Amino acid sequence: MATADTPLLELRGVSKAFGAVQALYRVDFEVRRGEVMALVGDNGAGKSTLVKSVVGIYPFDEGEVRYDGVPVNVHGPRDAAKLGIEVVYQDLALADNLDVVANMFLGRERARVGFVLDESSMERSARETLDSLSVTTLKSVRQTVAGLSGGQRQAVAVAKSVMWDSRLVILDEPTAALGVAQTRQVLDLVKRLAERDLGVVIVTHNLHDVFEVADRITVLRLGQRVALLDREKTTQQEVVHAITAGTLDHVPGMLEEERTQA
Amino acid sequence: MSDRPVEPETSGDPTAARVEPVAADALADDVSAASFGGYVRLWWQGIRAGELGSLPIIVGLLVIVVVFGLLDDTFLTERNFTNLLLQMSAIATIAIGVVFVLLIGEIDLSVAFVSAVGGVVMTLLLRPEDPGWPWWAAILAALICTTAIGFVQALVITKAGVPSFVVTLAGLLIWSGVVLILTTQASSVGTIRIQDETAVGIANDFLSPTAGWVVAALVVVGFALSEVQNARTRRASGLYAKPIVVTALQTAGLAAVTFAAVWYVNKDRGVPKVTVILLALLVVWSFIASRTRFGRHVYAVGGSAEASRRAGIAVDRVRIAVFMISGFMAGVGGIMLASRLRSVATNTGGGNLLLLVIASAVIGGTSLFGGVGRVVSALLGALVIASIQNGMDLLGLASGTKFVITGLVLLAAVLVDAYAKRRRAARGVV
Numbered sequence: 001m002a003t004a005d006t007p008l009l010e011l012r013g014v015s016k017a018f019g020a021v022q023a024l025y026r027v028d029f030e031v032r033r034g035e036v037m038a039l040v041g042d043n044g045a046g047k048s049t050l051v052k053s054v055v056g057i058y059p060f061d062e063g064e065v066r067y068d069g070v071p072v073n074v075h076g077p078r079d080a081a082k083l084g085i086e087v088v089y090q091d092l093a094l095a096d097n098l099d100v101v102a103n104m105f106l107g108r109e110r111a112r113v114g115f116v117l118d119e120s121s122m123e124r125s126a127r128e129t130l131d132s133l134s135v136t137t138l139k140s141v142r143q144t145v146a147g148l149s150g151g152q153r154q155a156v157a158v159a160k161s162v163m164w165d166s167r168l169v170i171l172d173e174p175t176a177a178l179g180v181a182q183t184r185q186v187l188d189l190v191k192r193l194a195e196r197d198l199g200v201v202i203v204t205h206n207l208h209d210v211f212e213v214a215d216r217i218t219v220l221r222l223g224q225r226v227a228l229l230d231r232e233k234t235t236q237q238e239v240v241h242a243i244t245a246g247t248l249d250h251v252p253g254m255l256e257e258e259r260t261q262a
Numbered sequence: 263m264s265d266r267p268v269e270p271e272t273s274g275d276p277t278a279a280r281v282e283p284v285a286a287d288a289l290a291d292d293v294s295a296a297s298f299g300g301y302v303r304l305w306w307q308g309i310r311a312g313e314l315g316s317l318p319i320i321v322g323l324l325v326i327v328v329v330f331g332l333l334d335d336t337f338l339t340e341r342n343f344t345n346l347l348l349q350m351s352a353i354a355t356i357a358i359g360v361v362f363v364l365l366i367g368e369i370d371l372s373v374a375f376v377s378a379v380g381g382v383v384m385t386l387l388l389r390p391e392d393p394g395w396p397w398w399a400a401i402l403a404a405l406i407c408t409t410a411i412g413f414v415q416a417l418v419i420t421k422a423g424v425p426s427f428v429v430t431l432a433g434l435l436i437w438s439g440v441v442l443i444l445t446t447q448a449s450s451v452g453t454i455r456i457q458d459e460t461a462v463g464i465a466n467d468f469l470s471p472t473a474g475w476v477v478a479a480l481v482v483v484g485f486a487l488s489e490v491q492n493a494r495t496r497r498a499s500g501l502y503a504k505p506i507v508v509t510a511l512q513t514a515g516l517a518a519v520t521f522a523a524v525w526y527v528n529k530d531r532g533v534p535k536v537t538v539i540l541l542a543l544l545v546v547w548s549f550i551a552s553r554t555r556f557g558r559h560v561y562a563v564g565g566s567a568e569a570s571r572r573a574g575i576a577v578d579r580v581r582i583a584v585f586m587i588s589g590f591m592a593g594v595g596g597i598m599l600a601s602r603l604r605s606v607a608t609n610t611g612g613g614n615l616l617l618l619v620i621a622s623a624v625i626g627g628t629s630l631f632g633g634v635g636r637v638v639s640a641l642l643g644a645l646v647i648a649s650i651q652n653g654m655d656l657l658g659l660a661s662g663t664k665f666v667i668t669g670l671v672l673l674a675a676v677l678v679d680a681y682a683k684r685r686r687a688a689r690g691v692v
Contacts, residue, residue: 093566093568096565102561102562109555123496
């Protein structure tokens with residue numbers, strides 16, 4: 001069963017095809033507790049498909065998913081949330097007109113007698129979560145999200161994802177729209193998530209971010225994993241090479257042939 | 263954003279020391295607002311950032327009072343003020359439903375004729391012997407009809423994915439036809455009198471002066487208690503609460519307005535019953551919108567349907583409930599209108615009722631873009647709209663002129679909304 005070495009999430013030989021397009025082909029992937037795993041690759045490499053399949057939006061065609069060493073079947077974001085898997089999507093999914101607290105509790109509001117909002121308790125928990133992540137740039141948790149900067153919004157989205165005893169947080173391009181200082185803040189936040197012993201997956205294009213926060217790097221190319229690198233033992237050139245010219249085990253389009261041969 | 267002190271970046275801080283949250287520390291940011299001066303400063307910053315709240319409308323009301331007060335001697339009399347309360351109640355009631363619809367970013371163009379359906383159904387059921395229902399059963403049946411209409415329209419909107427604009431436009435035609443069919447079938451002249459004292463009394467009876475004072479006292483005490491209770495629970499949890507001075511000033515302001523109004527209408531016929539009904543509806547729906555889980559979801563759906571869906575909110579169910587609220591409130595308003603005229607007719611629900619109702623919701627500060635607004639804006643907007651109508655009637659303006667002026671007021675309100683939204687957006691997107 002689950003030992004200290006068991007990866008938190010482990011994918012073995014997962015594939016996903018959309019019609020004739022093989023989006024993922026026998027990919028292995030893992031994240032450990034307290035680890036930041038970067039998932040990198042060019043456009044169309046299969047990063048988003050992988051993330052969406054993990055939370056059950058697209059079911060895998062084949063392969064095995066183990067969570068905490070136990071095989072699991074995730075049929076949708078609700079299942080994923082129950083397992084403690086939260087995704088922070090690129091477009092953040094925040095309601096601009098609501099304040100920070102309301103957004104962090106959206107859909108899971110605390111209420112007394114079943115329907116009357118318990119604002120005090122929610123506000124306190126929201127503050128505690130933000131403080132525990134050292135999010136200090138928010139002036140008030142009662143300001144609307146519309147008034148926040150991109151970095152602050154990202155911080156709120158991340159804090160929202162860790163409020164629910166989540167154990168694996170997947171961040172989709174968290175710094176894509178941010179300036180230098182705000183990128184800095186978000187990357188610090190990512191590190192703190194790992195310090196809390198959460199598994200963190202960061203999907204990104206930005207190699208600078210990768211080398212800033214990641215412990216290990218999974219490189220996808222054309223739906224296949226072409227490299228699994230240790231940040232300490234690799235270089236940007238090596239990663240770039242893997243992204244653009246990583247050796248494919250199988251050439252796309254020749255899969256049919258191989259299958260018939262095998 | 264940058265004109266207030268922000269805590270320094272944590273890069274140099276010993277991170278470990280900050281991992282455990284300290285309650286007192288956590289509140290540091292909000293303390294600036296705990297004093298009276300800080301509260302006012304925050305409020306002013308909000309205004310400048312486009313969170314205008316009820317400010318434009320209060321300014322607008324003052325302008326209306328001054329202008330019509332100068333132009334016409336009777337405008338400010340106690341008799342006319344009482345008339346104004348009677349005229350605005352149905353508009354405000356229907357507008358409450360419209361506020362909910364606007365909050366989820368939709369529109370309901372059918373409310374005027376749905377309200378007419380409510381009035382007609384009640385009136386028909388009250389005809390003696392035919393079938394001669396008791397007043398409460400007739401009202402209940404009317405409200406069930408209009409709520410069901412909202413439900414059906416919402417089903418088409420959500421399940422078939424047709425924009426609410428189109429569905430309720432079709433509803434506008436259909437229900438105006440239904441009103442015409444029902445009224446012409448029931449009476450050759452097309453007018454049916456309400457033959458029940460209680461039903462007529464809804465919009466034609468007044469409270470005794472003493473009862474009026476009691477209602478005013480209840481309103482003020484209720485407001486104060488709810489504010490104090492709210493502040494107490496927040497302080498008990500160690501959270502920032504509105505300074506007590508602000509609560510006291512707000513209560514005093516509310517008391518002044520309420521008691522002055524009661525004193526004034528008591529010099530005439532007294533507080534209209536229909537105004538009390540309107541106040542009760544306002545309190546209930548405000549509570550639902552601002553303090554319940556359902557209300558939160560209404561705002562969330564209006565702010566971002568996608569975010570709501572991802573958060574697990576049953577977006578379609580919220581939409582359906584909101585259109586049912588709209589139908590229900592239209593029914594209540596229709597009963598008030600029928601009661602006030604003591605009859606329904608072929609033209610019930612027609613004319614500019616729809617325009618006035620939607621204008622009230624929007625003028626009151628409810629955004630057409632969804633997610634922003636308060637239930638009380640229905641009251642404030644209806645007050646503005648009814649005052650303008652009333653004032654123009656007193657001045658004896660031609661119908662055409664009245665339409666033009668009402669339209670311009672609506673346009674001004676929408677422009678304020680658009681401007682405020684731009685201010686909010688300019689601050690939000692970095």
